[in-house]
Amino acid sequence: MAQRRTIVRWLLGGGFSASIVSFLYPAIKFMNPPAIPEAAVNEVSAGKVQDLKVNAGKIVKFGSRPALLIRTGESEFRAFSAICTHLNCTVQYQDARREIWCACHNGLYDLNGKVVSGPPPAPLEEYAVRVRGDEVVLSKRA
Amino acid sequence: MAAITEWLDERLGWNAIREFAAHKSVPVHSATMWYYFGGITLFLFTIQVLTGVLLLLYYRPSPTEAYESVQFIVTRVEFGWLVRSIHSWSANLMILSAFIHMFSVVFLHSYRRPRELTWLSGIALLGLALGFGFSGYLLPWNKLSYFATKVGTDMAGSVPLIGHQIARFLRGGDDVGGGTLTRFFGFHVAVLPGITTLLLVLHLVLVQKAGMSSPPWIKGENLPQIRFFPNFFLRELMAWYAALGVLGSLAALFPWELGEKADPFAPAPAGIRPEWYFLAPFYTLKLIPSHVWRIEGELLGLFGFGLLAVWWVLLPFWSADRRGTLRQRLVTGAGVALLAYLATFSVLGYLR
Numbered sequence: 001m002a003q004r005r006t007i008v009r010w011l012l013g014g015g016f017s018a019s020i021v022s023f024l025y026p027a028i029k030f031m032n033p034p035a036i037p038e039a040a041v042n043e044v045s046a047g048k049v050q051d052l053k054v055n056a057g058k059i060v061k062f063g064s065r066p067a068l069l070i071r072t073g074e075s076e077f078r079a080f081s082a083i084c085t086h087l088n089c090t091v092q093y094q095d096a097r098r099e100i101w102c103a104c105h106n107g108l109y110d111l112n113g114k115v116v117s118g119p120p121p122a123p124l125e126e127y128a129v130r131v132r133g134d135e136v137v138l139s140k141r142a
Numbered sequence: 143m144a145a146i147t148e149w150l151d152e153r154l155g156w157n158a159i160r161e162f163a164a165h166k167s168v169p170v171h172s173a174t175m176w177y178y179f180g181g182i183t184l185f186l187f188t189i190q191v192l193t194g195v196l197l198l199l200y201y202r203p204s205p206t207e208a209y210e211s212v213q214f215i216v217t218r219v220e221f222g223w224l225v226r227s228i229h230s231w232s233a234n235l236m237i238l239s240a241f242i243h244m245f246s247v248v249f250l251h252s253y254r255r256p257r258e259l260t261w262l263s264g265i266a267l268l269g270l271a272l273g274f275g276f277s278g279y280l281l282p283w284n285k286l287s288y289f290a291t292k293v294g295t296d297m298a299g300s301v302p303l304i305g306h307q308i309a310r311f312l313r314g315g316d317d318v319g320g321g322t323l324t325r326f327f328g329f330h331v332a333v334l335p336g337i338t339t340l341l342l343v344l345h346l347v348l349v350q351k352a353g354m355s356s357p358p359w360i361k362g363e364n365l366p367q368i369r370f371f372p373n374f375f376l377r378e379l380m381a382w383y384a385a386l387g388v389l390g391s392l393a394a395l396f397p398w399e400l401g402e403k404a405d406p407f408a409p410a411p412a413g414i415r416p417e418w419y420f421l422a423p424f425y426t427l428k429l430i431p432s433h434v435w436r437i438e439g440e441l442l443g444l445f446g447f448g449l450l451a452v453w454w455v456l457l458p459f460w461s462a463d464r465r466g467t468l469r470q471r472l473v474t475g476a477g478v479a480l481l482a483y484l485a486t487f488s489v490l491g492y493l494r
């Protein structure tokens with residue numbers, strides 16, 4: 001008798017737990033956002049040379065992410081991912097100091113993308129810049 | 143009338159409730175004023191629910207429409223500016239009064255046995271309030287809130303092992319964007335209110351069950367008491383009116399700003415800082431260098447905040463020794479230290 005009761009209890013308990021799991025599993029999977037395939041962007045046009053003054057910077061779209069293009073000289077450009085390596089803010093060019101600055105926690109990078117001061121743990125990813133005719137082109141470094 | 147009460151009593155046990163309310167009393171002593179802050183927090187929460195429901199009539203949770211819909215509310219809808227301003231101000235005042243409530247519980251040592259669960263449920267409610275603040279902050283989809291959300295979710299992402307999963311879950315994708323906005327909207331208007339209501343009921347029931355605590359230094363069986371109904375309740379009502387006065391003047395005189403629309407391709411604006419109740423951790427993050435020994439600074443910060451939170455949540459359990467004697471000085475010292483840290487770092491975070 002007691003044995004039968006134990007078996008019934010296990011069956012009931014097991015069935016109940018199984019149904020809970022079968023509710024939870026799809027729900028949890030549902031919460032996890034599906035990966036949206038991103039067209040791998042390796043090269044973007046960043047506009048005309050004359051649109052950017054010397055010693056100025058601007059944010060351009062690199063796929064779905066921001067990149068920072070800086071004109072350091074008459075025909076010299078530098079480009080980095082504009083995403084701060086600390087906590088993801090978007091950096092900006094500071095012409096007076098000739099540095100890259102992140103407003104969120106005062107992170108400073110030099111014109112090679114290296115961290116000068118502040119909390120960022122790693123340098124900014126650098127992109128290659130070419131001038132094609134009067135067009136500036138950014139591309140991922142191999 | 144008698145027939146109605148009898149009818150209700152048969153169905154609801156009305157007389158027992160009345161009996162309970164008639165006997166509920168509140169001790170009167172030098173620190174009685176601190177008892178009001180729990181009620182004030184509750185009052186402000188009610189205001190949040192009511193104004194929140196109103197805002198829902200016009201708000202649209204999508205990156206292309208969110209900012210515009212809030213703009214519509216504050217410029218075109220009659221009293222829209224007031225309703226939105228009250229919602230924002232009341233949120234801040236509610237968190238302030240929850241903090242006051244919490245610290246008064248600490249300094250009056252009301253978390254003691256048998257009120258550990260009351261403390262735990264209260265802390266959970268505070269956590270939910272911060273969650274409301276964080277998720278609601280993003281909804282107008284302005285620049286400040288956009289970057290605040292980036293930073294906040296990125297911090298969650300630096301949790302070892304599961305961080306990436308958490309960040310993706312919060313953002314509804316790999317980056318802060320439309321997916322994040324709909325998610326935060328869902329958290330803010332459905333998930334959090336649901337959990338909060340349950341916990342709030344639990345918290346209030348626990349408070350009723352244990353009765354009001356008096357501080358350990360006020361001893362004696364014959365502490366003067368006042369009846370909850372109507373004496374204390376009427377005083378609490380006065381406190382609510384005072385809170386309403388403060389709230390109304392702030393909301394009317396300093397309408398909450400909307401800021402500029404978020405733009406994923408604009409740099410973080412200078413002078414960016416989070417809401418005041420996140421300033422202390424924000425400033426701490428600013429101070430921690432990129433690497434301490436071999437550990438990344440942000441990870442260290444997160445770990446530190448985590449430890450601090452656990453230690454604080456467990457306060458009722460380390461506040462007494464094995465024999466159950468209250469370590470009164472230790473707790474007071476800890477409370478003062480935490481308060482001092484929060485206050486100085488918030489001020490510094492605001493100024494720099």
Ligand code: FES
Pocket residue numbers: 084085086087088089102103104105106107118119120293
């Ligand atoms: S996000 Fe750039 S310094 Fe923190």
